[in-house]
Amino acid sequence: MDKKILLNESDIPTHWYNIVADMPNKPRPPLNPKTGQPAGPDDLSPIFPMGLIQQEVSAEQYIEIPDQVREIYKLWRPAPLFRATGLEKMLDTPAKIYYKYEGVSPSGSHKPNTAVPQAYYNKQEGVKNITTETGAGQWGTALAFACSQFGLNCEVYMVRISYDQKPYRKVMMNTFGAEVFPSPSDRTQAGRNILAEDPETSGSLGIAISEAIERAVMDEQTKYSLGSVLNHVLLHQTIIGQETIKQLEYAGDYPDVVVAPLGGGSNFAGISFPFIKNNLTDGKATRFVAVEPASCPKLTKGKFMYDHGDSAGYTPLLPMYTLGHNFKPAAIHAGGLRYHGASVLCSQLLKDELIEAVALQQLECFEAGVLFAKAEGIISAPEATHAVAQVIREANQAKEEGTEKTILFNLCGHGFVDMLAYEDYFAGKLSDHTISDELLESNIRQIESLQPE
Amino acid sequence: MDKKILLNESDIPTHWYNIVADMPNKPRPPLNPKTGQPAGPDDLSPIFPMGLIQQEVSAEQYIEIPDQVREIYKLWRPAPLFRATGLEKMLDTPAKIYYKYEGVSPSGSHKPNTAVPQAYYNKQEGVKNITTETGAGQWGTALAFACSQFGLNCEVYMVRISYDQKPYRKVMMNTFGAEVFPSPSDRTQAGRNILAEDPETSGSLGIAISEAIERAVMDEQTKYSLGSVLNHVLLHQTIIGQETIKQLEYAGDYPDVVVAPLGGGSNFAGISFPFIKNNLTDGKATRFVAVEPASCPKLTKGKFMYDHGDSAGYTPLLPMYTLGHNFKPAAIHAGGLRYHGASVLCSQLLKDELIEAVALQQLECFEAGVLFAKAEGIISAPEATHAVAQVIREANQAKEEGTEKTILFNLCGHGFVDMLAYEDYFAGKLSDHTISDELLESNIRQIESLQPE
Numbered sequence: 039m040d041k042k043i044l045l046n047e048s049d050i051p052t053h054w055y056n057i058v059a060d061m062p063n064k065p066r067p068p069l070n071p072k073t074g075q076p077a078g079p080d081d082l083s084p085i086f087p088m089g090l091i092q093q094e095v096s097a098e099q100y101i102e103i104p105d106q107v108r109e110i111y112k113l114w115r116p117a118p119l120f121r122a123t124g125l126e127k128m129l130d131t132p133a134k135i136y137y138k139y140e141g142v143s144p145s146g147s148h149k150p151n152t153a154v155p156q157a158y159y160n161k162q163e164g165v166k167n168i169t170t171e172t173g174a175g176q177w178g179t180a181l182a183f184a185c186s187q188f189g190l191n192c193e194v195y196m197v198r199i200s201y202d203q204k205p206y207r208k209v210m211m212n213t214f215g216a217e218v219f220p221s222p223s224d225r226t227q228a229g230r231n232i233l234a235e236d237p238e239t240s241g242s243l244g245i246a247i248s249e250a251i252e253r254a255v256m257d258e259q260t261k262y263s264l265g266s267v268l269n270h271v272l273l274h275q276t277i278i279g280q281e282t283i284k285q286l287e288y289a290g291d292y293p294d295v296v297v298a299p300l301g302g303g304s305n306f307a308g309i310s311f312p313f314i315k316n317n318l319t320d321g322k323a324t325r326f327v328a329v330e331p332a333s334c335p336k337l338t339k340g341k342f343m344y345d346h347g348d349s350a351g352y353t354p355l356l357p358m359y360t361l362g363h364n365f366k367p368a369a370i371h372a373g374g375l376r377y378h379g380a381s382v383l384c385s386q387l388l389k390d391e392l393i394e395a396v397a398l399q400q401l402e403c404f405e406a407g408v409l410f411a412k413a414e415g416i417i418s419a420p421e422a423t424h425a426v427a428q429v430i431r432e433a434n435q436a437k438e439e440g441t442e443k444t445i446l447f448n449l450c451g452h453g454f455v456d457m458l459a460y461e462d463y464f465a466g467k468l469s470d471h472t473i474s475d476e477l478l479e480s481n482i483r484q485i486e487s488l489q490p491e
Numbered sequence: 492m493d494k495k496i497l498l499n500e501s502d503i504p505t506h507w508y509n510i511v512a513d514m515p516n517k518p519r520p521p522l523n524p525k526t527g528q529p530a531g532p533d534d535l536s537p538i539f540p541m542g543l544i545q546q547e548v549s550a551e552q553y554i555e556i557p558d559q560v561r562e563i564y565k566l567w568r569p570a571p572l573f574r575a576t577g578l579e580k581m582l583d584t585p586a587k588i589y590y591k592y593e594g595v596s597p598s599g600s601h602k603p604n605t606a607v608p609q610a611y612y613n614k615q616e617g618v619k620n621i622t623t624e625t626g627a628g629q630w631g632t633a634l635a636f637a638c639s640q641f642g643l644n645c646e647v648y649m650v651r652i653s654y655d656q657k658p659y660r661k662v663m664m665n666t667f668g669a670e671v672f673p674s675p676s677d678r679t680q681a682g683r684n685i686l687a688e689d690p691e692t693s694g695s696l697g698i699a700i701s702e703a704i705e706r707a708v709m710d711e712q713t714k715y716s717l718g719s720v721l722n723h724v725l726l727h728q729t730i731i732g733q734e735t736i737k738q739l740e741y742a743g744d745y746p747d748v749v750v751a752p753l754g755g756g757s758n759f760a761g762i763s764f765p766f767i768k769n770n771l772t773d774g775k776a777t778r779f780v781a782v783e784p785a786s787c788p789k790l791t792k793g794k795f796m797y798d799h800g801d802s803a804g805y806t807p808l809l810p811m812y813t814l815g816h817n818f819k820p821a822a823i824h825a826g827g828l829r830y831h832g833a834s835v836l837c838s839q840l841l842k843d844e845l846i847e848a849v850a851l852q853q854l855e856c857f858e859a860g861v862l863f864a865k866a867e868g869i870i871s872a873p874e875a876t877h878a879v880a881q882v883i884r885e886a887n888q889a890k891e892e893g894t895e896k897t898i899l900f901n902l903c904g905h906g907f908v909d910m911l912a913y914e915d916y917f918a919g920k921l922s923d924h925t926i927s928d929e930l931l932e933s934n935i936r937q938i939e940s941l942q943p944e
Binding site for chain 2: 109114142187208210214414415416417452454
């Protein structure tokens with residue numbers, strides 16, 4: 039049996055799949071925080087190019103992928119699908135386990151799937167500079183790579199604690215030609231305000247988003263780019279699931295359960311939306327499990343409310359599961375999962391019980407990551423270990439029940455640039471985190487005034 | 492046109508190619524340093540399993556790859572062959588450029604190609620523990636991975652300066668279950684002797700080899716493993732070139748020149764030996780260019796002499812181009828190229844003018860690596876940038892001459908774990924290094940007494 043199921047470059051999807059077309063309950067509209075009215079394209083045009091805004095509000099089922107984007111996808115796509123034979127053997131499970139591996143991309147995660155089209159539409163509309171934020175650095179690296187392909191300048195606001203502690207990612211961005219600034223910086227009003235309050239702040243993703251947006255609004259030739267959460271970002275990631283459906287057809291298989299970590303939602307959407315379509319339109323009954331860290335449990339402990347996507351309140355209000363935009367998650371190593379909200383689309387799907395959510399502690403996740411490395415030879419990014427841990431739970435359950443279920447998960451990135459996280463784990467420096475109900479309630483109270491009447 | 496040329500798992504070669512069978516001048520035998528007589532299997536059996544010793548001394552043209560080894564190869568092989576369309580465009584060259592990409596392996600380089608069969612033959616013969624040395628850590632990681640696949644213990648002696656400065660690689664080895672010790676250590680006589688002389692020593696590859704060999708000799712259930720230089724190691728890497736020949740057939744192309752970095756010789760051998768066979772037996776006239784760092788120029792400035800492979804003089808004497816086993820190369824970031832000698836097979840081929848050699852300075856190599864990242868989306872290991880730099884020279888020459896030559900090189904590993912090297916480059920901290928003739932002559936004089944009469 040083949041270990042990997044590979045596709046040809048001609049199998050790269052020709053269209054992105056837009057789940058809005060098939061959702062039984064359409065997502066509620068984003069709101070302009072000043073007027074309380076639904077935010078339209080005009081609210082977004084200062085920061086995004088029109089090509090992406092059209093995708094953000096589209097209800098078309100399929101949107102064509104430009105040829106130039108597909109050409110760049112060929113640098114690493116189609117991504118391989120692996121049968122996890124080593125893991126199955128180690129767990130002695132009757133379950134069949136498959137993983138799609140997105141770590142083969144230039145930046146080592148799924149993020150370039152959307153960075154490339156985002157850079158493309160900006161380039162098409164004459165934009166010269168793109169700004170963005172990054173936490174641990176996965177997204178910033180992906181956008182830096184995409185900008186290098188289109189000759190665009192890229193300006194990255196990197197959360198200060200990561201900037202100081204994780205120099206490798208910064209240098210990767212520099213290598214692709216991007217400028218990287220620790221956030222908060224003195225380059226924006228949002229940054230200066232925070233620094234005036236607390237010069238020693240370690241920063242946050244919400245602050246960095248505010249800085250990147252402010253820079254984009256200041257200059258006509260500059261736009262902003264976001265690596266998750268928004269509809270068009272999730273749209274671009276659906277090539278992952280589309281490829282996987284074809285690969286599983288070759289294997290003669292179909293998943294009973296699909297597992298992926300959820301930070302903003304783009305990774306989870308990428309692998310699951312094309313399969314959710316088959317539940318909605320083709321009578322399939324696959325389960326979909328979004329895995330979040332117990333230290334940032336918006337899906338399992340957050341509220342479905344309108345909230346900002348950033349700290350300074352520059353973004354439209356989005357209807358989503360949130361911990362409140364002032365929530366400060368513990369400094370876990372899975373930086374990509376430390377975000378206070380879940381994308382509008384994933385939130386609506388969870389509300390409608392079309393997907394499930396589970397929160398896991400980081401020690402269980404790192405233990406799973408080490409086991410997976412020995413079984414399959416791939417060291418996973420800390421974010422990806424959350425999927426591995428849940429898959430192990432599902433496989434062990436299959437063993438207990440004696441059922442032959444088929445488990446699919448998205449291994450969204452490798453951990454080569456995250457080895458200090460594993461070092462801390464081996465050294466016993468990591469601990470589990472549980473959020474107090476009081477803190478959660480206090481954070482939620484702070485956004486109650488933002489709700490429409 | 493496809494960007495990548497992929498093969499199926501059934502295309503993984505069934506045999507390793509042994510160039511000894513086709514060499515016009517066979518390599519001279521290794522010598523037992525005590526007797527001055529040719530070293531035979533008995534000299535090697537305290538440190539290597541018989542399966543590998545037989546390969547070391549074999550003159551068979553092809554040696555079958557065990558099924559279990561091919562199964563593990565499937566985790567990442569066949570490795571992709573890329574057409575470097577982005578680089579060609581950036582250089583505006585009429586040359587066609589292809590690169591085989593070995594960075595897709597579990598440890599991120601070509602090293603697992605030999606680590607897996609080495610672990611396999613040890614396991615077959617009942618060995619429980621394998622010791623080895625590592626410089627920057629590529630080899631140690633590969634062996635740690637291979638040992639994890641066979642349930643073997645792995646003990647790695649890591650050159651102290653790398654152990655202290657490059658913690659990521661150490662943690663990768665730990666993740667695969669290996670124990671890692673900074674070398675020199677107090678676990679061996681060789682290590683204790685060096686520490687007594689200089690407690691603050693930063694170590695060297697030669698010292699670490701001595702330590703690993705000493706540990707293997709002390710214990711019957713423990714053997715030693717080397718990541719380059721030896722015949723059987725080069726043999727295992729020939730799957731790289733064999734796959735590439737098939738991939739280029741699909742592309743309807745054949746190389747006019749093959750380029751690869753040379754540290755000990757296994758990477759160079761892997762991509763080039765199957766093509767050299769076609770020169771020797773099939774009338775082809777491809778050029779083969781081994782690229783070494785100007786700071787460790789054994790091929791271009793060393794002497795063809797008998798010398799030890801390690802510092803303490805534990806290994807047999809090998810006939811090779813060498814700078815003398817006490818040569819201490821500058822602390823360049825391309826750690827895998829900081830070795831005083833070249834493998835016996837590569838040395839004989841160079842002596843017979845069947846291959847060429849060139850020495851490059853590191854600044855030119857890093858500049859090439861940055862350009863390549865922007866063109867092709869892959870950040871290369873510092874070792875691999877030496878190939879990229881030479882390829883750029885060849886492509887520019889083709890442009891000047893207006894010739895349409897086909898250039899092939901081996902991109903032997905990614906640089907995700909080497910980003911501090913790029914940081915030093917961007918910060919202007921790196922410089923070029925030229926070795927003085929006096930130093931070279933002094934080092935060579937020290938090994939004159941080792942020559943047979």
